[in-house]
Amino acid sequence: MFGKKLDNQNIFIMNRNIKPFTDLIKQRTGLAIEKLCKDTVNEKINDLMQLIHLDSDAEYLQLLINDENEFLKFLNMLTINETYFFREDEYIKIFANHLIPELLEQRNNTRKIRILSAGCSTGEEPYSLALALMEKFGPAYYNFFSITGIDIDNDAINIAKKGIYREKAFRTTDLYFKKSYFEKTDNKEYKINDYINKNVKFMTFNLLSDTYPDVLQNMDIIFYRNVSIYFEKDIQKKIFIKLSDILNPNGYLIVSSTETLTHSFDNILSLIKINDFFLFYKGKKVPENQSLTDSALSLLKQSTAAQETVKIKPENTGDLFDEALLWAKKKEYNKALDIIKKIIINTPDCIQGYMLHAGILINLNKFENAKEICLNILQSDTLSMEPYLLLGIIAKLENDFEHALKRFREALYINSYTWVSYFYMAEIYQKQEKFDLALQKYNNVIKLLEQKHFDNHGLTFFPFSFSEENLMHMCQYNIKQLEQLL
Numbered sequence: 001m002f003g004k005k006l007d008n009q010n011i012f013i014m015n016r017n018i019k020p021f022t023d024l025i026k027q028r029t030g031l032a033i034e035k036l037c038k039d040t041v042n043e044k045i046n047d048l049m050q051l052i053h054l055d056s057d058a059e060y061l062q063l064l065i066n067d068e069n070e071f072l073k074f075l076n077m078l079t080i081n082e083t084y085f086f087r088e089d090e091y092i093k094i095f096a097n098h099l100i101p102e103l104l105e106q107r108n109n110t111r112k113i114r115i116l117s118a119g120c121s122t123g124e125e126p127y128s129l130a131l132a133l134m135e136k137f138g139p140a141y142y143n144f145f146s147i148t149g150i151d152i153d154n155d156a157i158n159i160a161k162k163g164i165y166r167e168k169a170f171r172t173t174d175l176y177f178k179k180s181y182f183e184k185t186d187n188k189e190y191k192i193n194d195y196i197n198k199n200v201k202f203m204t205f206n207l208l209s210d211t212y213p214d215v216l217q218n219m220d221i222i223f224y225r226n227v228s229i230y231f232e233k234d235i236q237k238k239i240f241i242k243l244s245d246i247l248n249p250n251g252y253l254i255v256s257s258t259e260t261l262t263h264s265f266d267n268i269l270s271l272i273k274i275n276d277f278f279l280f281y282k283g284k285k286v287p288e289n290q291s292l293t294d295s296a297l298s299l300l301k302q303s304t305a306a307q308e309t310v311k312i313k314p315e316n317t318g319d320l321f322d323e324a325l326l327w328a329k330k331k332e333y334n335k336a337l338d339i340i341k342k343i344i345i346n347t348p349d350c351i352q353g354y355m356l357h358a359g360i361l362i363n364l365n366k367f368e369n370a371k372e373i374c375l376n377i378l379q380s381d382t383l384s385m386e387p388y389l390l391l392g393i394i395a396k397l398e399n400d401f402e403h404a405l406k407r408f409r410e411a412l413y414i415n416s417y418t419w420v421s422y423f424y425m426a427e428i429y430q431k432q433e434k435f436d437l438a439l440q441k442y443n444n445v446i447k448l449l450e451q452k453h454f455d456n457h458g459l460t461f462f463p464f465s466f467s468e469e470n471l472m473h474m475c476q477y478n479i480k481q482l483e484q485l486l
Contacts, residue, residue: 020061025075030151030208030235044077065326068483079479083121085165085173086128088225091254095221096132096275099252103142103220106250112146116219118207119227120149123160124169125349127192127202129223131177134196142199150205150217160202163192207239212246220248226255229452244268244282253280272380277408278413317347324356327328328461333360351377352460355386359461367394383412389421401428411458418458419448423471439482449475 017258018041045060054060064071086092092485103113110398128147133141151157166189170178182190228236243253253269269280320343327336337360343353354373361370371394374387406427408421426441454468
């Protein structure tokens with residue numbers, strides 16, 4: 001027995017070993033439930049055991065192993081279904097205004113364009129896609145498109161099929177959509193119109209399944225947002241491969257801007273950029289990175305006094321960079337810039353040199369010059385993370401908060417471990433009094449620090465005035481303040 005009753009009210013000892021339970025879920029679904037608070041998992045186990053009048057953890061674990069229905073009840077209690085209509089609507093706009101028109105041009109008239117919402121939770125995402133298409137194409141939507149939503153949580157799928165939602169589900173939705181496509185119920189909830197409901201299909205499905213049924217094959221667009229964060233890296237890639245396999249040639253896979261999908265997956269699908277947002281494409285990869293543009297080098301020449309170029313050996317570049325970085329840390333910026341100039345003139349593709357140069361310029365409040373360097377790098381390599389991060393920092397310093405948030409999201413897409421993005425986003429949301437979002441981002445920072453990612457900030461040179469310990473305390477203090485406000 002792992003836990004036992006404390007009194008007649010069926011309260012259980014919370015100090016149980018939850019690993020056998022979380023291991024079972026990971027084995028069957030790939031979900032890393034151990035990332036949840038241990039007390040939360042304990043509480044859910046207690047609730048379910050009380051419902052079936054069990055006081056032995058060993059007996060309950062055996063029941064979960066042998067009874068699929070009980071296992072699904074357990075899983076449904078632990079999975080998080082936090083979603084709402086038109087979440088991250090920038091991607092929905094790209095979907096409706098760019099991807100769909102392109103696919104319609106290529107479309108074979110004998111079939112519909114097939115759209116999948118993978119990990120659809122309670123259905124807000126696939127219904128949002130349907131509403132976007134209805135707005136753009138009217139009744140023709142029924143003839144041209146097929147939308148399917150899948151999720152491992154059977155309870156969530158049942159809610160999606162009913163299409164009845166509370167006010168919270170519309171927190172970022174234009175009032176027009178609620179008035180046009182929903183009817184208010186006696187329970188002060190909102191039911192989506194039947195003609196929309198009947199044309200979005202839902203099914204319970206485990207993304208880790210060995211085989212995907214025919215109904216999930218040959219998709220043209222797959223939305224897979226805010227799902228992979230619950231999987232370990234190996235499971236993420238396994239599911240990513242499965243989804244790419246069911247995607248048609250020239251199809252698109254769309255993930256959230258903050259999920260852990262980095263360069264290691266780029267050999268499966270091509271990572272492309274549309275309207276400053278990243279998505280995956282099943283087709284020819286983007287061209288290989290080209291050399292940095294001449295304007296970046298020209299800018300560097302103008303920023304320091306002209307001097308004769310001394311040819312350096314490639315093996316000395318690293319030593320010179322270390323020397324330049326040392327001068328920068330001592331705030332001897334002119335000495336650092338003199339060395340950087342030598343490095344870049346003789347090694348034009350030294351990205352680190354450009355990034356060090358941009359970081360120094362930010363510290364000198366020469367924001368326009370720093371911006372130009374970052375934008376030039378992105379012209380030749382859209383997957384270089386640090387330029388997005390530095391552009392976000394510049395925008396934040398200039399109080400251009402919306403642009404800063406956009407740049408930090410782009411940086412997180414390239415490397416979701418860069419806590420700097422989360423931290424600055426939290427500060428911005430706090431200033432904007434978006435306290436729930438600020439709380440979320442501070443919690444993200446703490447998780448990354450707990451996972452030993454302090455050094456993974458992604459910056460070549462941008463001095464911090466705080467230590468890892470101070471950063472942790474700062475985030476914890478802000479979280480307490482935000483929780484009180486909420």
